[in-house]
Amino acid sequence: MKEIKACIFDLDGVVVDTAKYHYLAWKRLAKDLGFEFHEKDNERLKGISRLDSLNILLEIGGVTLDNDEKERLAALKNQWYLEYIDRMTPEEILPSVKGFIEELKDSGVKIGLGSASKNANYILEKLGIIHLFETIADGTKVHNAKPHPEIFLLAAKELNVLPIHSVVFEDAEAGIEAAIRGGFRSVGVGNPSILGNANVVIPNFIGMTASKFYGMI
Ligand code: BG6
Ligand code: MG
Numbered sequence: 001m002k003e004i005k006a007c008i009f010d011l012d013g014v015v016v017d018t019a020k021y022h023y024l025a026w027k028r029l030a031k032d033l034g035f036e037f038h039e040k041d042n043e044r045l046k047g048i049s050r051l052d053s054l055n056i057l058l059e060i061g062g063v064t065l066d067n068d069e070k071e072r073l074a075a076l077k078n079q080w081y082l083e084y085i086d087r088m089t090p091e092e093i094l095p096s097v098k099g100f101i102e103e104l105k106d107s108g109v110k111i112g113l114g115s116a117s118k119n120a121n122y123i124l125e126k127l128g129i130i131h132l133f134e135t136i137a138d139g140t141k142v143h144n145a146k147p148h149p150e151i152f153l154l155a156a157k158e159l160n161v162l163p164i165h166s167v168v169f170e171d172a173e174a175g176i177e178a179a180i181r182g183g184f185r186s187v188g189v190g191n192p193s194i195l196g197n198a199n200v201v202i203p204n205f206i207g208m209t210a211s212k213f214y215g216m217i
Pocket of ligand 1: 011012022045046047048049050053078115116117118119120139172
């Protein structure tokens with residue numbers, strides 16, 4: 001085991017089951033614009049910023065819009081997304097992740113959040129898990145979205161650790177790329193055929209313990 005001083009978690013699809021709500025809100029927007037948005041294309045929208053996601057969605061639908069209209073649609077998507085979030089309960093924290101984070105903290109590892117979302121604080125507060133994170137690097141604090149490493153570099157800086165001593169947990173290909181570009185080790189959470197560039201891929205956190213993790217990274 002190399003020295004691990006910090007773990008930085010992505011939010012959507014790693015800590016909470018919000019990825020499905022992003023998808024449903026984009027799907028509704030696509031429908032309004034007159035085209036279908038399928039789950040197979042949704043992978044491209046994971047991890048990246050709201051506006052970057054909208055641009056990909058519009059490209060898929062072959063729709064061209066000016067910037068004002070894009071801003072309006074991004075706000076509309078977020079309004080629909082937040083309607084889902086408002087109904088969320090702590091059951092939608094992904095299985096076993098909370099206990100795993102608590103165990104890491106108990107073993108002296110610093111915990112940060114590194115998410116493209118501008119709703120991160122709201123979601124963590126609502127689910128009662130904001131206290132787990134020593135720092136929250138989110139979409140409100142950076143200029144460059146994943147796959148740029150800025151968000152993870154900011155989290156590491158705020159935790160006062162070097163990337164080489166930190167591990168990023170991510171469910172998106174763009175997030176793993178950001179981790180690699182920033183010099184972090186990474187754990188992909190999900191499908192190995194999508195997250196194969198990570199150092200390790202796990203399907204989820206069920207059965208994960210701190211000692212198991214130290215043995216695999
Ligand atoms: C990422 C999600 O965490 O946050 C993306 O994976 C989402 O799907 C992005 O577009 C931005 O989130 P928000 O909440 O600011 O629209
Ligand atoms: Mg994610």
